[in-house]
Structure formats: C-alpha cells, structure tokens
Amino acid sequence: MERRALLSQWLVTGGSLALAGISAVPSFIAAISPALRGRSDHGWQPLGRLDDFPEGAVVRAEVEVPRPDASRALREKGVYVWRASPDETVVYSRNCTDLSCPVTFDEGSECFFCPCHGGIFARNGERLAGPPNRPLDRYATRVKDGVLEIDLNSLPAFT
Amino acid sequence: MGRWREWAADRFGWKPLADTVLHRRVASGAWYFGDGATLALLLGVLVATGAAMSLTYSPGPETAHESVSRLTHDVILGWFVRALHYWAAGVMVVMLFFHLFREILVGGYKAPREGTWLVGVVMLFLVLAMSFTGYVLRWDERGFYAARVAMHTVHNVPVIGERLVLFLQGGDEAGPYMLTRFYAAHVILVPLFLLPLVGYHLYLVMLHGITSPTERRQPVATAEEQRRIYEADKNSPDRGATFYPATMLQSGAMAAVVFAGVVALAVFVGPRDIETEANLVQRSLPAEEWWFWWYSALIALLPPWLAPAFVVLFPILAFVALVLLPFLDRTPHRGIRNRPVWCVIVTACVVAMLWLTDLRRRSPWTGWPDPEPPPVPAGVELAPDVERGRQLFARFGCNSCHPVAGHGRQVGVDLTALGSPRARDEIRDYVLRPPEGVAMPAYQDQIDSGRMSREELELIVGFVHVAQTFPRNQ
Numbered sequence: 001m002e003r004r005a006l007l008s009q010w011l012v013t014g015g016s017l018a019l020a021g022i023s024a025v026p027s028f029i030a031a032i033s034p035a036l037r038g039r040s041d042h043g044w045q046p047l048g049r050l051d052d053f054p055e056g057a058v059v060r061a062e063v064e065v066p067r068p069d070a071s072r073a074l075r076e077k078g079v080y081v082w083r084a085s086p087d088e089t090v091v092y093s094r095n096c097t098d099l100s101c102p103v104t105f106d107e108g109s110e111c112f113f114c115p116c117h118g119g120i121f122a123r124n125g126e127r128l129a130g131p132p133n134r135p136l137d138r139y140a141t142r143v144k145d146g147v148l149e150i151d152l153n154s155l156p157a158f159t
Numbered sequence: 160m161g162r163w164r165e166w167a168a169d170r171f172g173w174k175p176l177a178d179t180v181l182h183r184r185v186a187s188g189a190w191y192f193g194d195g196a197t198l199a200l201l202l203g204v205l206v207a208t209g210a211a212m213s214l215t216y217s218p219g220p221e222t223a224h225e226s227v228s229r230l231t232h233d234v235i236l237g238w239f240v241r242a243l244h245y246w247a248a249g250v251m252v253v254m255l256f257f258h259l260f261r262e263i264l265v266g267g268y269k270a271p272r273e274g275t276w277l278v279g280v281v282m283l284f285l286v287l288a289m290s291f292t293g294y295v296l297r298w299d300e301r302g303f304y305a306a307r308v309a310m311h312t313v314h315n316v317p318v319i320g321e322r323l324v325l326f327l328q329g330g331d332e333a334g335p336y337m338l339t340r341f342y343a344a345h346v347i348l349v350p351l352f353l354l355p356l357v358g359y360h361l362y363l364v365m366l367h368g369i370t371s372p373t374e375r376r377q378p379v380a381t382a383e384e385q386r387r388i389y390e391a392d393k394n395s396p397d398r399g400a401t402f403y404p405a406t407m408l409q410s411g412a413m414a415a416v417v418f419a420g421v422v423a424l425a426v427f428v429g430p431r432d433i434e435t436e437a438n439l440v441q442r443s444l445p446a447e448e449w450w451f452w453w454y455s456a457l458i459a460l461l462p463p464w465l466a467p468a469f470v471v472l473f474p475i476l477a478f479v480a481l482v483l484l485p486f487l488d489r490t491p492h493r494g495i496r497n498r499p500v501w502c503v504i505v506t507a508c509v510v511a512m513l514w515l516t517d518l519r520r521r522s523p524w525t526g527w528p529d530p531e532p533p534p535v536p537a538g539v540e541l542a543p544d545v546e547r548g549r550q551l552f553a554r555f556g557c558n559s560c561h562p563v564a565g566h567g568r569q570v571g572v573d574l575t576a577l578g579s580p581r582a583r584d585e586i587r588d589y590v591l592r593p594p595e596g597v598a599m600p601a602y603q604d605q606i607d608s609g610r611m612s613r614e615e616l617e618l619i620v621g622f623v624h625v626a627q628t629f630p631r632n633q
Contacts, residue, residue: 034336035326056608062440070334071220077439094439098466099458100311101304104442106528108556110610111600115444116308117459118524118570120560122600129570129598130524133463157331158310158324 042066043153047081050089050148058082058105058123061091063150079139079150080105080112082123091139091150092125093159098132100158112136179365181403186371186392188406193413194258195364200414201251201421202357205289208244209346212237216296218342220335223298224436231430242425244293250421252290252450255283256512260505263484265370266493271382272370273485275363278356280481284474285353292345294431294448298338303437304445306341307333312470333439372398375494444527452519453512459524523569526560529553533563536629541622548622551615557623560599564629571599574623575631587620 029036045063053059062076080092080103092112094102101116111128112121119130126135140154168174215234217226230237259279262268268276291309295302310328314320329336371392379385393399400406431448435441447455461469492498532553535541541549552558560571581589591606593599605611 032326034329035322038325039331056610065332065334067330067332067334070332073436073438074220074332074334078441095307095311099308099470101308101445102439102443104528106526106556106559108528108554109559109600110605111526111556111559113526113528113559115525115527116446117455118522118526120526120570120598123604127463128600129526131458131461131463131466133467153331156314156321156324157328158307158314158333 039153039157040067041153043151044142044149045152046144047079047091047148047150049146050083050143051146053081053083053089053148055083055086058107058110060105063152065152078102081148084124089141089143089148090125091141091148093137093139093155095137095155095159096132097127097134097137098130103136183365183402184393184399185402185406186368186374186389187398187400188369188409190409190413191261192369193410194254194261196407196410197254197414197417198251198258199357199361200418201247201254204247204418204421205244205251206350208240208247211240212244213346218296218339220298220338220437223296223338224433227297227299227433231433238430239425242428242430243421245431246421246424246428248290248293249448249450250417250424251286254417255286259283260509264495264498264501264505265375266488266498266501267370268485269379269385269488269491269493270485271385272363272367275360275367276485277482278360278363280478282353282356282360283481284478285349285356289345289349289353290448290450292341292349295341296338296345297431297433298437299434300437300441300443301434301445301447303333304443305447306337308447315467315471368393370493375497378491378497379493380491446519449516453515456515456519459519459522521569526568526570528556529558529567531558533558533566533626536564539629541625544618545622545625548618548620548625551619552622555602555605555611555615555619557619563626564631573631574626575629577627580627581624583620583624586623587616590616590620590623 045066047061047063053061059081061079061081063079065075065077067075078094080094082090082092084090092103096103096114096116096119098114098117098119101114101119103112103114103119103121105112110123112119112123112125114120114130114132117131119132120128121132121136122128124135125138127133137155137159139150139152141151142149212230215226215230215237217223227241231241232238234240262276262279291305295306310324310333313323313327316323325331327337327340328334329340368389371389373388373392374385379388391398435443458466458470495502530553532549535549558567560568562569562571562573564575565573591603592601602611602616606613606616
C-alpha cells in the first residue's frame with residue numbers, strides 16, 4: 001500500500017516535470033539561440049575610396065550594416081575616419097568606451113566629446129577625462145583596390 | 160434584488176473572500192503605511208494605460224517610432240494615456256524607493272516578515288527593469304542609446320558578456336530583434352513574473368500584517384512574540400481597525416494624493432517629447448529618464464579604474480545586500496523612533512540621491528562643441544583684435560570646455576576664475592602644452608600641422624588675457 005502511494009507520488013512529480021520540460025526546454029533554447037549562433041561572417045564592409053579622405057583630418061563616414069533584416073534607419077552606422085598619414089588610417093567607433101553613448105568630434109579642439117558622463121578623447125583616441133578606462137575603439141582596417149574597408153566583427157557585438 | 164445578490168454571493172464565492180480580506184481586523188498603521196496601496200494603484204494605472212497603448216503601438220523597428228507619434232497625435236486622448244503612463248512610471252519608481260526606505264526605517268523585514276521582504280526585493284528589481292525597458296520602446300534616439308548602454312554594461316560581465324549581449328540583442332547588431340525582445344520583456348515576460356509576485360506579496364502582507372503600534376513601541380525578539388503582540392493589537396479598539404473601510408480609507412488617502420499629482424503632471428506637463436527616430440548616424444545628446452539620473456551622476460563621478468566593474472557589481476551587490484538584510488539585522492527594535500542609526504543611513508541615502516539627481520541635471524562634466532562665442536559683458540567694448548580672438552575662441556573649440564564669466568560649458572576652469580591674473584606668456588605656454596594630467600589637448604599639435612596659425616594663437620591668447628578681467632557671473 002505504502003509503496004504504491006510512493007510510486008504515485010514519483011509519477012506525479014516526474015510526469016509533471018517531463019510534461020513541463022517538453023515545452024520549457026525547447027522554448028528556452030529558442031530564446032537563447034542568438035547567443036548560441038555567434039556572430040555573422042560578413043564583417044568586412046567598404047567605407048569609401050581612401051583618397052577621398054583628407055590627410056590629417058578626422059571626418060565622419062557611414063558604413064552599411066550587412067543585415068538584410070535591418071530596419072531602414074539602422075542600415076547605416078556612423079564612424080570617424082582619421083587619415084593620420086598617407087599610409088595610416090584609423091577608423092574609430094562612435095561608442096564611448098565608458099558606456100557606449102555616441103561621441104561627437106569637435107573640429108575646433110580636435111577632441112571627441114561624450115554627452116553622457118564627461119568622457120573626452122584626444123584626436124588619437126587617447127582618453128583625456130571622464131570614467132572611460134581605455135582609448136576609443138578602432139575597427140580593423142584594410143585597403144582593397146583603393147577602397148578603405150573595416151571589419152565590423154573586429155569590435156564587440158553591441159558596437 | 161436581495162435574493163439575486165445572495166445567490167451571486169453564494170455561487171461566486173464572495174462571502175469567504177469578503178470575510179478573509181475585507182472584514183478582517185488589522186493593526187493600525189501610521190500615515191506612511193499607505194505607500195503599498197499607492198504602489199498598487201500606480202501599477203494598476205500602468206497596466207490599464209499600457210494595455211490601451213498596446214492597441215496602437217507597433218513593435219517593429221520600421222514602424223515603432225511612427226506608431227508612438229500616431230498614438231500621441233491621432234488617437235483620441237492618446238497623449239493623455241501616454242502621459243499618464245509615463246508619469247505613473249516615474250512616480251512609481253520614486254514611491255518604490257520611498258517604500259523601500261520606509262520599510263528599512265520601520266524594520267518591516269524582521270521576523271516573521273522576512274518572506275514578504277524577499278519577495279519585495281525581487282519585485283523591486285523587476286519594476287526597475289520595467290521602468291527601463293518601457294522607454295526603449297519609443298525607439299527614439301534616447302530610448303535606443305539607453306538600450307545600447309545596457310548592452311555595454313552587460314558586455315562588461317566577465318566570460319559570458321559577449322554571449323549575453325547576443326542573447327539580449329537577438330543578434331550581432333543593435334538591429335531588428337533588439338526592439339522585439341525589449342517589447343516582449345516589457346509587455347509579457349516581466350509582467351508574467353511581476354504580477355503573480357504582487358499577489359503573493361499582498362498575501363504575505365495579509366498573513367503577517369503590518370508592523371503594529373506595540374511592535375513599534377517595544378522590542379520584539381521572536382516571531383512567536385510578534386504573533387502574540389499582533390493578535391492583541393489587532394483586536395484592541397484603539398490599536399486595531401477593520402480593514403474595510405477604515406484601513407483602506409487611510410492608505411487610500413495617500414494613494415489618492417499621489418495619483419492626483421500624477422494626473423496633474425500628465426495634464427500640465429504632458430507626455431515625454433518623442434525625439435529623432437533611432438539611428439546610428441546622427442550627432443546625438445541622449446540621456447536616461449529622470450528617475451535614473453542619480454545613478455548616471457554616480458557613474459560620471461567614478462574613476463576610470465572602477466567604472467567598468469562598478470556598473471556590473473553595483474546592482475548585484477545591492478541585490479545581495481537587500482536579500483541579506485533580514486539576516487544581518489536581527490535586533491529586536493522596530494519602529495522609526497527606535498532605529499536612529501538607520502535614520503541616519505536612510506537620510507544620507509536620500510540626500511545623496513537628490514544631490515546626484517541635480518548634478519546630472521546640470522551635467523557639468525559634459526563638453527560639447529558650441530559655435531557661439533562667449534558673450535561680451537554689458538558695458539565692455541573689445542578692441543578689434545580681442546574681438547577676433549573671441550571669435551577664434553569658439554572656432555578652435557576652447558568654449559567646448561571653458562566657461563567665461565559663468566557662461567558656457569563647465570568642464571574646464573572658468574577663465575575669469577584663474578586665481579591671480581596670468582601674463583600672456585603663461586597663457587600661451589599653457590595653451591600650447593598643458594601640464595601632464597590636465598584634460599586639455601596640446602594646441603602645439605595644431606600649430607605643427609598648420610591648422611592653427613601663429614597669428615590666430617596670439618589673438619586667442621589676447622582674448623583670454625582680457626577675459627580674465629571680465630566681471631564674474633553676470
């Protein structure tokens with residue numbers, strides 16, 4: 001009599017867990033699926049002809065985000081291009097290294113300003129003030145057939 | 160009519176419910192015990208207005224921003240529903256901290272109310288999550304960059320940071336699925352946990368009661384002692400009351416006053432402005448909503464070595480500290496008057512939060528390009544060279560950081576407050592090469608690259624030399 005009662009209890013508990021699991025486990029896996037997939041592989045994107053970027057200046061440029069399902073307004077991302085010399089080009093992400101507010105380049109002082117917590121960066125990306133603890137992030141760059149390209153995968157996924 | 164009422168009460172089980180909830184005896188509370196009812200009312204307002212908005216709001220990134228505009232301008236009383244939702248949300252966060260601090264002051268987490276407290280702590284973080292995910296749904300620049308700040312914070316988590324970002328964002332770009340997931344969180348996932356917890360919390364409050372008058376007067380050592388005291392209090396004529404209508408009236412009064420304030424804000428201030436649609440291209444000055452300003456100011460004050468760890472650890476440590484509180488503070492004293500140490504701590508926290516909120520409102524740390532040169536004080540006429548220097552002061556971004564006579568940004572030192580007046584040579588040397596550790600670019604670099612001419616440098620130095628003598632603070 002007692003063994004049957006115990007068996008019934010085990011059946012109820014185990015059965016309930018199994019039934020719950022059949023919907024819960026696949027749901028959970030579907031929910032976290034982007035974390036399991038990782039990053040896409042179309043990372044290298046063109047920015048424009050290298051010679052169009054003036055030497056010694058920091059200019060705004062826009063890179064196309066290669067996601068076909070990206071919404072209209074988010075299909076392009078702004079970056080800053082600094083052609084330090086004919087052979088050396090640096091492409092900065094606009095993400096402040098504190099908490100990713102968008103920095104703005106001030107042509108007058110040649111500094112980058114973050115509107116949020118007072119992050120200030122010099123033209124070479126070095127941190128001058130505020131809570132950021134590292135210089136401005138730089139995209140990996142290459143020049144292909146005279147076109148400047150950046151690797152979107154060279155910086156973290158939230159950039 | 161009476162027979163139909165009796166029939167309904169019997170078939171729909173109203174009588175046991177009324178007896179257990181409405182007609183029970185409870186201990187009397189002070190005026191501030193109405194904060195729970197206030198939170199419940201605000202939650203109800205948020206659910207009702209949120210449900211109404213969900214009939215117009217479109218949760219896709221192509222259409223979300225436009226649907227919020229449509230809700231505000233095309234839907235009859237849409238602006239009011241949006242405004243009520245926005246202000247109820249902000250005031251709810253304020254009341255949440257009021258309730259948290261009030262319970263700490265009273266000692267409402269002591270035996271046998273530890274369970275009530277722990278459920279409440281979880282609810283605190285869920286409501287804060289709601290108050291954050293909600294404004295992202297506007298999908299304007301403000302909401303969008305707020306979401307990106309959250310992603311950056313999450314990325315600071317060691318080891319699993321990148322995976323967490325991919326999970327929350329729904330992919331490797333802040334793109335289409337991020338809004339979907341924030342919408343799902345705000346409308347379905349968090350309410351799915353929050354609303355049952357509200358019910359559970361209310362059940363526990365019913366079970367263990369509020370901290371009664373005698374509890375607030377004498378030390379109470381154990382749960383058993385508390386139950387005896389509470390039983391005596393609730394049944395006594397002067398220390399107890401019947402929940403309906405007496406207690407409901409008292410706590411309802413506070414709820415009504417706060418709600419009147421929310422309605423006034425909704426009518427006279429209106430809903431939050433909708434800013435430019437979310438994009439990653441335009442220059443932007445985003446900011447979080449006002450109930451988070453104290454936290455933002457705290458981050459701005461952090462040194463660089465602490466900042467990345469702080470944004471991750473602070474919420475976690477706060478959660479752990481709140482959870483451990485009933486187990487760390489086992490003194491028998493309850494009631495605000497018997498807890499002077501906590502009075503000091505809570506007062507300090509409240510003062511700090513108010514001061515930090517005002518600091519963020521001013522944001523003196525924000526440098527930003529400004530095409531307008533600093534104003535000339537009344538009655539002062541500048542020589543032509545000094546006037547040219549004044550124009551160049553803006554052109555070369557000096558006023559992006561430096562105020563003059565109180566006008567402008569406040570990052571750098573005010574040029575009328577340099578201490579003793581500086582000679583031209585001193586000023587020139589400083590501008591060309593500021594000392595180590597000063598957050599100012601070396602303009603020698605601009606001279607070397609030819610961007611700034613020697614003549615322009617002299618004109619700027621000339622202006623600064625004269626501006627030193629401007630009368631301070633117009």
